[in-house]
Amino acid sequence: MARPPVPVEELIRNFGPTLKYMPPGGWVNSGSHANETLVKTHCCFCGQQCGIQLRVHENQVVGFEPWDEFPFNRGMLCPKGVKRYLQGSHPDRLLDPLVRTDSGFRKASWEEALSTTADRLSSIQRQHGKDAVAVLGGASLISEKSYLLGKFARLALGTRHIDYNGRLCMVSAGTAYKLAFGVDRNPNPWSDIPEAEVVLVAGSNIAACFPITTDYLWRMRDNGGKLIVVDPRRTPICRKADLYLPVKPGMDTALFSGILHVVLRDGLHDREFIDKYTTGFDAVEEYVRHWDPSRTAAATGVKPESIEKAAHWFGASRRAMALHARGVEHHSHGVENVSSIINLCLATGNVGRLGSGPNMITGQGNGQGGREHGQKCDQLPGQRHLEDPEARSYVGGVWGVPPESLPHTGYTAMEIFEAIHRGEIKGLLSICFNPLVSLPDAGYIREALNKLEFFGIIDFFLSETAHHADVVLAGSLQEEEEGVVCSGEGRVIKINKAIDPPGNARADSAIIVDLAQRLGKGEYFPFPSTREIFDEMRVASKGGIADYYGITWERIEKEMGLFWPVPSLDHPGTPRLFEDRVFKHADGKAHFVMAEVRPGGDPLDDEFPLHFTTGRVVSQFLSGTQTRRIGPLVDQRPEPFAELHPDLAAKYGIESGDLVTVSTRRGSVTVPAQVVKTIRPDTVFIPYHWPGKKSANLLTRRTLDPRSKIPEYKSSACRIEKAKLAGGLKPNGELNVLEAR
Amino acid sequence: MHGYEFYVDPSRCIGCQSCVNACAECGTHRGISLIHLDFFEPTQTMGSAPMVCMHCEEPTCAEVCPADAIKKGEDGVVRSALKPRCIACSNCVLACPFGVPKMQSSQELMMKCDMCYDRTSVGLRPMCATVCPSQALMYVHPDEAARLRRDVPVNTFRFGNEEVKTKVFVYLPEGDDALDVDVQNDIWSPEE
Numbered sequence: 001m002a003r004p005p006v007p008v009e010e011l012i013r014n015f016g017p018t019l020k021y022m023p024p025g026g027w028v029n030s031g032s033h034a035n036e037t038l039v040k041t042h043c044c045f046c047g048q049q050c051g052i053q054l055r056v057h058e059n060q061v062v063g064f065e066p067w068d069e070f071p072f073n074r075g076m077l078c079p080k081g082v083k084r085y086l087q088g089s090h091p092d093r094l095l096d097p098l099v100r101t102d103s104g105f106r107k108a109s110w111e112e113a114l115s116t117t118a119d120r121l122s123s124i125q126r127q128h129g130k131d132a133v134a135v136l137g138g139a140s141l142i143s144e145k146s147y148l149l150g151k152f153a154r155l156a157l158g159t160r161h162i163d164y165n166g167r168l169c170m171v172s173a174g175t176a177y178k179l180a181f182g183v184d185r186n187p188n189p190w191s192d193i194p195e196a197e198v199v200l201v202a203g204s205n206i207a208a209c210f211p212i213t214t215d216y217l218w219r220m221r222d223n224g225g226k227l228i229v230v231d232p233r234r235t236p237i238c239r240k241a242d243l244y245l246p247v248k249p250g251m252d253t254a255l256f257s258g259i260l261h262v263v264l265r266d267g268l269h270d271r272e273f274i275d276k277y278t279t280g281f282d283a284v285e286e287y288v289r290h291w292d293p294s295r296t297a298a299a300t301g302v303k304p305e306s307i308e309k310a311a312h313w314f315g316a317s318r319r320a321m322a323l324h325a326r327g328v329e330h331h332s333h334g335v336e337n338v339s340s341i342i343n344l345c346l347a348t349g350n351v352g353r354l355g356s357g358p359n360m361i362t363g364q365g366n367g368q369g370g371r372e373h374g375q376k377c378d379q380l381p382g383q384r385h386l387e388d389p390e391a392r393s394y395v396g397g398v399w400g401v402p403p404e405s406l407p408h409t410g411y412t413a414m415e416i417f418e419a420i421h422r423g424e425i426k427g428l429l430s431i432c433f434n435p436l437v438s439l440p441d442a443g444y445i446r447e448a449l450n451k452l453e454f455f456g457i458i459d460f461f462l463s464e465t466a467h468h469a470d471v472v473l474a475g476s477l478q479e480e481e482e483g484v485v486c487s488g489e490g491r492v493i494k495i496n497k498a499i500d501p502p503g504n505a506r507a508d509s510a511i512i513v514d515l516a517q518r519l520g521k522g523e524y525f526p527f528p529s530t531r532e533i534f535d536e537m538r539v540a541s542k543g544g545i546a547d548y549y550g551i552t553w554e555r556i557e558k559e560m561g562l563f564w565p566v567p568s569l570d571h572p573g574t575p576r577l578f579e580d581r582v583f584k585h586a587d588g589k590a591h592f593v594m595a596e597v598r599p600g601g602d603p604l605d606d607e608f609p610l611h612f613t614t615g616r617v618v619s620q621f622l623s624g625t626q627t628r629r630i631g632p633l634v635d636q637r638p639e640p641f642a643e644l645h646p647d648l649a650a651k652y653g654i655e656s657g658d659l660v661t662v663s664t665r666r667g668s669v670t671v672p673a674q675v676v677k678t679i680r681p682d683t684v685f686i687p688y689h690w691p692g693k694k695s696a697n698l699l700t701r702r703t704l705d706p707r708s709k710i711p712e713y714k715s716s717a718c719r720i721e722k723a724k725l726a727g728g729l730k731p732n733g734e735l736n737v738l739e740a741r
Numbered sequence: 742m743h744g745y746e747f748y749v750d751p752s753r754c755i756g757c758q759s760c761v762n763a764c765a766e767c768g769t770h771r772g773i774s775l776i777h778l779d780f781f782e783p784t785q786t787m788g789s790a791p792m793v794c795m796h797c798e799e800p801t802c803a804e805v806c807p808a809d810a811i812k813k814g815e816d817g818v819v820r821s822a823l824k825p826r827c828i829a830c831s832n833c834v835l836a837c838p839f840g841v842p843k844m845q846s847s848q849e850l851m852m853k854c855d856m857c858y859d860r861t862s863v864g865l866r867p868m869c870a871t872v873c874p875s876q877a878l879m880y881v882h883p884d885e886a887a888r889l890r891r892d893v894p895v896n897t898f899r900f901g902n903e904e905v906k907t908k909v910f911v912y913l914p915e916g917d918d919a920l921d922v923d924v925q926n927d928i929w930s931p932e933e
Contacts, residue, residue: 027772077872082762207755211874236755
């Protein structure tokens with residue numbers, strides 16, 4: 001039973017989070033060292049993948065220097081990028097493998113940790129079948145590692161069940177793009193944004209989550225373009241928005257149907273484009289006919305005149321872009337929400353041109369690349385489908401195994417936890433994933449972890465999820481291995497190794513290869529380093545949708561990245577997709593996909609009359625495994641808070657700073673109230689980066705989008721009350737002390 | 742320096758605090774952030790604005806310093822207080838029209854933005870203006886600034902009858918040639 005061996009307070013005392021403020025050796029003598037080197041690489045956090053130079057001295061990262069020449073960010077960085085170097089030489093860093101005992105975790109040798117892991121996983125598989133073991137990966141891993149992990153699950157373990165945390169990031173967007181265009185990648189490079197005449201941003205707090213994109217938006221406005229923002233909260237980019245649409249959580253499809261209604265009613269659509277290059281328009285046209293501005297306004301809470309204005313601006317423009325992120329994607333109808341945005345772009349002919357097209361803002365560092373090469377439960381390298389006989393035969397050939405030996409489609413991330421609950425999956429190997437903080441219904445996830453017969457985890461810090469592990473394999477930080485990622489733009493870039501893993505920690509890829517050998521499948525993993533993995537991945541992706549064959553590490557560095565597909569070594573890459581109006585479906589057309597308004601999984605009623613939604617703050621990244629250990633970032637936002645509108649707060653006698661208890665049908669969370677006029681009065685917002693009793697995901701529901709299996713984080717039903725707690729909560733760094741067992 | 746000028750456009754600020762964090766990474770005062778970032782009425786608006794030292798042509802901070810600890814270079818950059826001279830009297834803190842100098846009581850020393858002198862003097866951009874994701878802080882050649890922005894860079898500020906000219910520019914909407922801080926500047930009164 002994979003329960004934490006000792007009280008969480010004790011684990012926190014031993015493994016953090018500890019706040020680190022200073023570079024190794026302190027501020028004194030922290031200036032430039034004589035034999036210091038600068039390593040050009042990219043930030044370890046979000047999908048913007050800003051170029052950065054790490055200052056390296058004696059195998060330690062001691063600071064950073066902006067990298068002015070990298071074209072995407074030209075030196076710009078958000079606060080997370082500025083302070084990311086502080087994750088190096090961190091007191092919480094795992095320097096040895098750990099094995100759980102009755103009295104906590106003890107250091108173990110690699111021999112013991114790896115053989116225990118291999119033996120326990122094999123024994124579960126012998127007793128209960130191959131599929132009784134699952135593998136979880138993550139989209140912060142370089143593509144070489146995610147490729148390796150997919151191959152490891154299918155060949156070394158032979159399980160169907162491998163999935164990754166991109167499943168809870170933006171998989172609904174990927175699904176919608178595949179349905180519409182036959183390919184899951186942004187159609188436009190970011191350099192298109194300043195060239196657009198209108199940019200509609202839907203469900204993206206760009207200032208907090210993708211700060212660098214702000215500069216692209218402001219330059220678009222400097223060039224005379226208009227900015228439309230769709231969000232239940234007036235986020236900082238609204239200060240320069242030309243139009244703000246305060247949509248009710250969960251009603252995005254209704255809003256975009258209403259906007260398309262006006263476009264079609266007023267003849268602003270591109271009939272020629274629709275006829276020549278698309279299919280499926282008629283059904284969508286018929287559906288949106290019912291969404292006139294007054295009905296749309298009633299459903300969404302957006303003024304009819306704003307709906308008309310958005311439609312007129314977007315429809316009349318020849319260069320309109322729609323950017324969207326988790327706000328529209330984290331819904332049980334996430335695919336519909338994104339499809340409704342794509343439909344608007346297709347109807348107005350806005351795709352495949354400069355400054356024109358729908359685009360998703362990728363969340364995780366390798367959010368794009370991590371979903372291209374076989375880490376997903378239904379996928380083979382090159383964005384090939386696992387059930388496509390040709391794909392099985394090609395990849396089987398590259399791997400030297402008969403296609404019929406490849407496992408079939410397995411469960412998605414959330415479904416894996418449901419299967420653990422049912423007792424169907426009994427063993428788990430996880431890397432780069434902190435589901436106890438990041439998956440919905442945290443209480444349910446905790447119960448699932450407790451039920452595992454064996455839980456092995458590869459990580460560099462002891463995350464909250466790792467508290468439940470039987471064996472912790474001390475892995476590597478991003479700056480400790482060399483490889484590629486694909487940024488949100490679709491640009492494949494190079495992560496350079498700055499230092500060796502400290503202590504007895506090992507490179508993630510070496511750990512996985514070693515495990516494969518111990519599972520008796522070493523012959524399929526002849527990888528002394530990530531370079532050999534990349535070379536095999538290039539071949540495995542060849543001829544696929546995400547074709548990396550023409551990409552080499554050397555070309556990436558010389559050409560400041562390459563946009564896939566790059567089918568041959570002399571191919572220049574493809575910054576903008578669909579310029580030839582040929583889409584990746586068999587019929588070569590773009591497909592309108594019907595997007596009907598459906599209710600979410602957690603409807604409001606008298607008992608739970610308010611919308612609850614989650615999101616991020618600028619100083620923290622995702623589940624906080626890294627950023628909750630970086631002092632200056634923690635100080636910027638030490639703890640979560642509940643945003644309430646003054647009208648709502650007044651109704652409950654709540655003032656800013658008061659503790660407020662937010663409850664849903666799953667549980668309750670008590671945090672300080674932040675009373676602001678920038679949120680809809682029917683909506684409560686809590687950022688989700690924190691664990692334990694302050695985890696926003698104690699409140700969210702496990703409703704999945706039927707096609708993409710993304711959970712519904714952005715719309716739940718809640719109620720609030722002024723908390724009965726007398727005192728304040730513990731300050732910085734002691735957040736986990738309140739952890740529920 | 743090296744042909745570059747510093748431009749501030751508060752309307753672009755998203756309050757992310759990249760500048761605050763990066764300021765503390767400047768080599769001359771690593772660990773201490775000197776830039777100011779103000780959130781206006783956080784309950785009412787998402788607006789925020791950064792404030793660097795404006796590097797006045799005739800720096801009030803230097804004029805009021807009884808210890809002659811604040812020097813302006815020929816490059817127009819007003820340096821932070823000289824450690825051997827500063828007596829931590831806070832005159833400069835009180836006198837600066839922009840509220841820039843900060844008293845570091847633990848060190849008994851006034852410290853303020855010196856436009857990352859270690860960087861700008863060798864042709865690098867200051868930390869804050871390099872990392873700023875919204876380019877509310879921008880350090881470029883004036884031709885580049887003119888190409889990039891529609892608004893007008895202004896470096897004249899009128900505090901009532903007191904006019905202050907600065908090295909750093911602030912963006913104002915087209916048509917304004919100076920920033921009038923005091924309502925007096927807009928009041929008509931008969932010639933005396």
